Amino acid sequence: xxxxxxxxxxxxxxxxxxxxxxxxxxxxxxxxxxxxxxxxxxxxxxxxxxxxxxxxxxxxxxxxxxxxxxxxxxxxxxxxxxxxxxxxxxxxxxxxxxxxxxxxxxxxxxxxxxxxxxxxxxxxxxxxxxxxxxxxxxxxxxxxxxxxxxxxxxxxxxxxxxxxxxxxxxxxxxxxxxxxxxxxxxxxxxxxxxxxxxxxxxxxxxxxxxxxxxxxxxxxxxxxxxxxxxxxxxxxxxxxxxxxxxxxxxxxxxxxxxxxxxxxxxxxxxxxxxxxxxxxxxxxxxxxxxxxxxxxxxxxxxxxxxxxxxxxxxxxxxxxxxxxxxxxxxxxxxxx
Amino acid sequence: xxxxxxxxxxxxxxxxxxxxxxxxxxxxxxxxxxxxxxxxxxxxxxxxxxxxxxxxxxxxxxxxxxxxxxxxxxxxxxxxxxxxxxxxxxxxxxxxxxxxxxxxxxxxxxxxxxxxxxxxxxxxxxxxxxxxxxxxxxxxxxxxxxxxxxxxxxxxxxxxxxxxxxxxxxxxxxxxxxxxxxxxxxxxxxxxxxxxxxxxxxxxxxxxxxxxxxxxxxxxxxxxxxxxxxxxxxxxxx
Numbered sequence: 001x002x003x004x005x006x007x008x009x010x011x012x013x014x015x016x017x018x019x020x021x022x023x024x025x026x027x028x029x030x031x032x033x034x035x036x037x038x039x040x041x042x043x044x045x046x047x048x049x050x051x052x053x054x055x056x057x058x059x060x061x062x063x064x065x066x067x068x069x070x071x072x073x074x075x076x077x078x079x080x081x082x083x084x085x086x087x088x089x090x091x092x093x094x095x096x097x098x099x100x101x102x103x104x105x106x107x108x109x110x111x112x113x114x115x116x117x118x119x120x121x122x123x124x125x126x127x128x129x130x131x132x133x134x135x136x137x138x139x140x141x142x143x144x145x146x147x148x149x150x151x152x153x154x155x156x157x158x159x160x161x162x163x164x165x166x167x168x169x170x171x172x173x174x175x176x177x178x179x180x181x182x183x184x185x186x187x188x189x190x191x192x193x194x195x196x197x198x199x200x201x202x203x204x205x206x207x208x209x210x211x212x213x214x215x216x217x218x219x220x221x222x223x224x225x226x227x228x229x230x231x232x233x234x235x236x237x238x239x240x241x242x243x244x245x246x247x248x249x250x251x252x253x254x255x256x257x258x259x260x261x262x263x264x265x266x267x268x269x270x271x272x273x274x275x276x277x278x279x280x281x282x283x284x285x286x287x288x289x290x291x292x293x294x295x296x297x298x299x300x301x302x303x304x305x306x307x308x309x310x311x312x313x314x315x316x317x318x319x320x321x322x323x324x325x326x327x328x329x330x331x332x333x334x335x336x
Numbered sequence: 337x338x339x340x341x342x343x344x345x346x347x348x349x350x351x352x353x354x355x356x357x358x359x360x361x362x363x364x365x366x367x368x369x370x371x372x373x374x375x376x377x378x379x380x381x382x383x384x385x386x387x388x389x390x391x392x393x394x395x396x397x398x399x400x401x402x403x404x405x406x407x408x409x410x411x412x413x414x415x416x417x418x419x420x421x422x423x424x425x426x427x428x429x430x431x432x433x434x435x436x437x438x439x440x441x442x443x444x445x446x447x448x449x450x451x452x453x454x455x456x457x458x459x460x461x462x463x464x465x466x467x468x469x470x471x472x473x474x475x476x477x478x479x480x481x482x483x484x485x486x487x488x489x490x491x492x493x494x495x496x497x498x499x500x501x502x503x504x505x506x507x508x509x510x511x512x513x514x515x516x517x518x519x520x521x522x523x524x525x526x527x528x529x530x531x532x533x534x535x536x537x538x539x540x541x542x543x544x545x546x547x548x549x550x551x552x553x554x555x556x557x558x559x560x561x562x563x564x565x566x567x568x569x570x571x572x573x574x
Contacts (some may be wrong), residue, residue, distance in 0.1 A: 031502065043498045047490065050568050055339045094340060105564075112501035227483055295483045295574050 033179045037314050038121070038166050041159070042111035044310075045124065048301045049104030056298050057097040063090025066298070070136060073143030078133070085134045103127060121163040128160035135300070144207040148200040148256065149288030150218060151304045158307035161196065165189060165314055177267070180314040190263045193315060197260035197277065204253040215245035219287065225296040237287045255280065267317040274312050281308030339572060347565045348391035354558040355384025361550055370550045375417065379410055379445050380558050383452055387565055390455065400456050407452040414446035444496040444563075451489040451566055458482075458573060486570040493570075497563030504556040 031039060056062060068086035071079035089096045107127060110120025132138060132154045139146055139154030146152030167183040176182050181189040208214040216238050223234040241248050255276065262273025285291060285305020292303035358380035365372040386403050389396025398406075421439045 035502075039495075039498050039502055042501075043491075043494045046494045046498060046564070047567075050490075050494075050564065050571050053339065053343065053568060054571060058340055098343075108498065109501055112498045114502065291487070294487060297574065 034166055034168070034182060034314075037162070037179060037310060038111055038117060038168075040310055041124075041162050041166065042108045042120070044159070044302060044306065045104050045108035045111065049101050049106075049108060051294070051299055051301065052097060052101035052104060054297050054299075057100075057300070058094050060090045060093050062093055062097060063087065067135060070134070072137075073145065074137050075142060078138060078142060082134055082137060117168055121167055124163045125160045128156045128163070131156045132160075141203075146203040146206065147209050147218060147288075148203050148252070148304075149215070149284055150222065151284075151289055152203050153199060155301055155304040155307055158196075158304055158311060161192060162307065162311060162314070165192070165311075175320070177317050178315050180311075189315070193263040193311075194260045196311075197256055201253045201256035201260060204249050204256060209249050210246055212243050212245045215248055216242045222288070222290045222293070225298070226290055226293075227295050230290050230295065233286065234290065252280075263315065267319075270315075271317050274315050274317075277315075278309045278312040281305045281312065284308065344391040347568060348388040348395060350561050351384040351388040351391070351565055352395065353384075354561050355381045355388065357554065357558055358384065361555070365550055368547075368550075370547050372550050373441070373555070375413065376441065376445060376555070376559075379414075379449065380562060382406055382410060383448060383562055383566070384558075386452060387562075387569065390459070390569065400459075404453060404456050407449050407456065411446055411449035411453060414442055414449055417442045418446060440496075444492065447489060447492045447496075448562065448566060451486070451493065451570060454486060454489065455569060455573065458486075483574050486573055490567045490570050493563040493567045497560045497567070500556045500560050500563070504553050504560070 063086045067089055068083060071082040071086070074082070103123075104127070107120050107124045110116040110123060113120075136154045136156060137143070139152050139157065141153050165180040165183055170176075170182050172181045172183070172185045172189075177186055178189070180193075184192075203209070219234050219238040219241070223231045226234070259273045259277045259280065262270050262276075264270075265273065282305060285303065289303040289305055290296075292301065292305065293299045294302065358377040361372055361377045362374065362381070364370065365374070365377075385395075385397065386407070389398075418439065421442060
């Protein structure tokens with residue numbers, strides 16, 4: 001073992017001589033916070049890609065029923081491309097679904113493979129926007145059916161948001177308060193958080209979501225095709241909110257609003273709202289989204305719950321670190 | 337409703353190739369006296385062969401019962417390996433010298449062994465019902481209530497696969513050689529779970545470059561293929 005290879009293992013190890021450029025390039029280090037979140041995002045893309053390989057998506061029903069249904073209630077300019085895509089997908093189900101799966105798996109690998117991370121993140125934004133329109137009918141935003149409890153305004157938009165926030169550049173300056181601020185800066189990151197959670201707060205109170213039985217019906221309808229223990233959760237949750245839909249949704253809207261504003265608070269209360277956001281995301285995933293309907297053999301993604309949790313992690317404020325100059329001050333200077 | 341056979345054929349071909357490659361590594365390591373992770377490669381041979389046989393029944397060399405015993409033993413072996421790691425590094429094992437294959441690698445192969453076992457146990461009743469074919473399908477009956485278990489397996493497999501993609505670009509022959517001393521440095525930098533006692537003097541005494549590890553990137557690629565294929569099969573069983 002040479003000192004050259006020793007220093008490559010750590011990057012910089014005091015007392016060791018110079019390291020060749022090749023060794024430096026090859027040295028593997030534990031991923032930092034942002035890279036870890038990028039890899040988590042890549043994992044979700046990989047799962048989405050493999051979910052796309054389920055048998056249902058190789059049938060005409062994927063296009064002619066699932067995709068086609070997204071056009072309902074949307075304005076003509078939005079609905080026509082969905083209807084055209086649904087027909088095309090339905091008539092070439094095997095080819096199109098194989099392409100969709102391959103695209104998502106490729107995005108996952110591109111994000112995970114260091115040299116192509118920007119390509120992967122850029123592709124995930126483009127893919128997410130396309131899927132949000134064609135595959136999710138803009139998340140029900142324009143037809144008044146959006147409900148944050150079952151994934152509105154569309155899980156795929158959170159993929160895009162995460163791809164932007166986890167972009168591997170540092171425009172946020174030397175002292176960013178949280179990971180999501182590194183790429184776009186704290187003001188923009190705060191604004192994006194506020195818009196997302198503020199819109200969830202708004203969607204909680206639109207249309208049928210305000211009715212006393214709307215929430216009950218929503219949760220009950222989700223139970224179809226689920227295993228027994230998920231149905232049990234749904235049945236009990238639905239009975240809990242029966243005839244109390246308005247009160248529950250108003251409370252939820254207030255909580256979501258607090259989360260939205262929380263990003264502008266000092267570190268401790270901001271972290272409290274971030275933790276609340278993660279808990280809300282988990283609750284959405286378990287109760288409203290039935291674990292992304294992964295057990296029904298018809299899920300194309302994990303839905304918004306895990307993504308909201310991932311987003312919350314990226315907004316967690318870390319305790320400010322000591323300046324290196326202070327931390328490494330020679331003992332002899334202390335107290336001088 | 338079943339998946340297109342061509343898709344299963346592709347995955348089966350990949351698994352057969354991975355199993356053959358891993359078998360080749362075992363032979364090459366013996367002939368050239370080069371270091372490999374023997375238990376990992378043996379696991380890849382067994383899992384690759386078994387998954388190819390599950391996807392295309394003509395490729396299945398053994399009955400289900402034999403595979404269940406094989407993967408029970410393999411899981412027990414990796415439990416023992418994890419215990420060995422937690423108890424402390426054993427210089428005679430050689431495994432401790434490779435930082436990329438420490439506890440996480442043992443744990444994921446334990447998970448993979450258990451996932452294989454799950455697939456056989458969950459698929460066996462369906463196979464009996466369908467006349468012996470091991471075709472993958474959604475869980476039914478009592479098995480359907482245990483779908484959280486395969487979901488956990490899937491999560492672990494995909495996390496491992498993605499992390500391997502991240503790491504594989506950094507692996508090279510040079511790195512593989514350097515990794516003989518990696519545990520010591522990893523301990524000094526606080527990276528993996530090691531104690532000061534694990535900064536063994538024997539690690540620090542490694543001052544000569546030994547024979548390089550055999551194709552660590554290809555080993556990683558085989559691992560990724562295993563993770564994705566196993567995840568695919570488990571997704572079909574959700």
